[in-house]
Amino acid sequence: xxxxxxxACAFCVLxxxxxxxxxxxxxxxxxxxxxFLHFFIGASTALFAMSIxxxxxxxxxxxxxxxxxxxxxxxxxxxxxxxxxxIIHQNWMDVFLWHIGAHFVPGRNFTWYVIxxxxxxxxxLVLRRRTVPGRASSRQERLLAGDxxxxxx
Amino acid sequence: xxxxxxxxxxxxSVAVLFGVxxxxxxxxxxxxxxxxxxxxxxxxxxxAGLLKAxxxxxxxxxxxxxxxxxxxxxxxxxxxxxxxxLQSDLSALADVVVVAADxxxxxxxxGVQAVVPDPDGTIVxxxxxxxxxxxxxxxxxxxxxxxxxxxxxxxxxxxxxFGHDWEIRALLRAS
Numbered sequence: 001x002x003x004x005x006x007x008a009c010a011f012c013v014l015x016x017x018x019x020x021x022x023x024x025x026x027x028x029x030x031x032x033x034x035x036f037l038h039f040f041i042g043a044s045t046a047l048f049a050m051s052i053x054x055x056x057x058x059x060x061x062x063x064x065x066x067x068x069x070x071x072x073x074x075x076x077x078x079x080x081x082x083x084x085x086x087i088i089h090q091n092w093m094d095v096f097l098w099h100i101g102a103h104f105v106p107g108r109n110f111t112w113y114v115i116x117x118x119x120x121x122x123x124x125l126v127l128r129r130r131t132v133p134g135r136a137s138s139r140q141e142r143l144l145a146g147d148x149x150x151x152x153x
Numbered sequence: 154x155x156x157x158x159x160x161x162x163x164x165x166s167v168a169v170l171f172g173v174x175x176x177x178x179x180x181x182x183x184x185x186x187x188x189x190x191x192x193x194x195x196x197x198x199x200x201a202g203l204l205k206a207x208x209x210x211x212x213x214x215x216x217x218x219x220x221x222x223x224x225x226x227x228x229x230x231x232x233x234x235x236x237x238x239l240q241s242d243l244s245a246l247a248d249v250v251v252v253a254a255d256x257x258x259x260x261x262x263x264g265v266q267a268v269v270p271d272p273d274g275t276i277v278x279x280x281x282x283x284x285x286x287x288x289x290x291x292x293x294x295x296x297x298x299x300x301x302x303x304x305x306x307x308x309x310x311x312x313x314x315f316g317h318d319w320e321i322r323a324l325l326r327a328s
Binding site: 121 | 155156157160163164167168171172174175178189190191193194195196197198311317319320322323324326327
């Protein structure tokens with residue numbers, strides 16, 4: 001297994017462990033609806049951001065699952081504030097990926113599920129149509145891509 | 154570049170995985186939950202001065218005192234010794250009233266200001282709790298501020314004795 005695969009596996013495991021932990025915490029608080037809601041919104045936002053980034057740079061983003069996890073965590077910030085600091089939900093918390101208003105979208109989580117799938121399709125389409133193989137340029141990206149054919153400096 | 158086949162495989166796998174997880178989560182919801190989960194335990198307060206608490210419970214709310222009203226189907230099975238701490242904690246912040254659909258009384262009433270029967274659901278309707286999935290008596294709570302306005306109301310089948318007291322305390326303190 002080369003370094004690229006090892007790094008990919010490590011980030012997959014990190015992502016899965018983090019999401020399972022978050023799901024368990026929400027389930028413990030009887031809040032599975034909210035886990036799905038904020039996951040779909042956070043992941044969709046991350047995927048759209050990844051699509052734009054990949055479109056502009058013409059290469060896949062590095063550590064895509066970390067983007068998704070970061071989006072999910074950002075969407076959940078008001079829940080952390082409630083849980084850890086007893087700060088109740090308020091309208092200004094919509095700055096965290098529409099944390100309050102998103103609950104009341106017609107269709108609820110089914111709507112967000114569809115948006116999430118559209119965002120994923122968009123990113124995959126950008127990867128397919130826009131990115132160019134072998135465009136990795138920086139030292140680290142070349143290492144991650146397993147390219148040792150040229151000097152690194 | 155990603156091949157069309159790989160892209161389709163990834164998309165379909167994710168769609169099926171999350172579709173199944175979402176379906177399982179929906180199926181495993183309690184029949185005592187709110188039909189619309191967006192309205193259950195919102196974690197937010199209603200605007201001040203919007204909804205006056207109804208005069209459905211004799212003597213409550215008292216002027217200048219917060220009120221926490223718990224609606225349960227049966228008090229005898231739920232308000233047991235384990236709930237004593239919850240009641241005591243909340244009673245420092247608000248008057249605590251238990252409304253029981255079957256008219257039963259808790260085994261221990263320390264910290265509870267009153268236990269009120271509600272066999273025909275008049276009180277719970279007056280407080281505006283939504284009907285649960287099973288169509289039965291809503292189990293949940295309503296919080297009233299010192300000015301006598303309802304600031305929070307929700308179905309919550311686990312509001313008593315399950316550990317949601319931290320949430321109720323935070324909402325009471327903010328109201």
